[in-house]
Amino acid sequence: TVTGNAHFIADTEHDTFKQIRKLFEFIPPNYKEKPPTTYSVEPNIERFDIxxxxPEDPKKPxxxxxxxxGIVDKSEFFEVQSGWASNIIVGFAHLDGKPIGIVANQPLMLAGVLDVDSSDKAARFVRFCDxxxxxxxxxxxxxxxxxxxxxxxxxxxRHGAKLLYAFSEATVPKLTLIVRKAYGGGYIAMCSKHLGADLVYAWPTAEIAVMGPEGAANIIFKKEIENSPNPDEMRKLKIKEYTEKFANxxxxxxxxxxxxxxxxxETRKELIKGLNFVLSNKDYMGNKKHGNIPL
Structure with missing residues (x-):
């Protein structure tokens, strides 16, 4: 699985068939049908506590x-290719009883950055879902x-472009939640409005900008910082100013x-409301379909 050639790993034959049955809970018999739905179940947590x-420090993973x-039904997530390109997470879950595919940055690994392998991994999964x-x-x-x-x-x-293409081409309902950092070209690639996301949500902790506040402040306010009697303190003030004015x-x-x-x-409630709205107003079962090219 570390090469991306295998999507799942099982210890026994019984476990293998168990995973196959689980996978069939999310996919339809063929591309002309909608995926199977089930009843909605709340996550297995009492309260979603941010x-x-x-962490209070945005640099910490x-x-x-x-x-x-904290979002999906029963808190159950069926991850795909967990052993490869771990800086991005892909897999299946149910939201309000409806199957969804999830693509998520993983801050625990390389701060969740996109690279060659994670772009290929996510692009392939997006095309499968579509x-x-x-x-x-x-x-x-x-x-x-x-x-x-x-x-x-x-x-x-070149590899990063595959993810942009996959999201842009996808006709299925596309919801995006910005949790924390969303900078530069990576922000665009992660199913932004610019790539056709149907609904984009953000937490108050989100930082959306061309680049991170520290780097931006060092460039934009370079002279003010250098000419200040206390450059370190001035840099902190300018980083805060940039964050409050431009990155919120x-x-x-x-x-x-x-x-x-x-x-x-309110995340789960808002996502359910948004998903149901898009499902009822978007025609995504048309004739425009494609194969699932190995990426």
């Missing part, structure tokens, strides 16, 4: 699976694409890039 998941568990009429939920928390000569030589732009989700909402800034405790 303070117990997100957390497990995105905890966010997923081929079988499975709605998509994207959870965003990432600082951008992984920099470095190795990634450049490996063709990160309310500014993005005022420009139409975010449909609603929601309280974390």
């Amino acid at each position: 303070t117990s998941i997100l 957390y497990d995105m699976r905890d966010v997923i568990g 081929a079988f009429n499975i709605p998509l939920l994207t959870l965003v928390d990432m600082p951008g694409y992984l920099p470095g000569i190795d990634q450049e030589y490996a063709g990160v732009i 989700p309310y500014l993005a909402a005022s420009h139409g890039y975010v449909d609603a800034v929601i309280n974390p405790e």
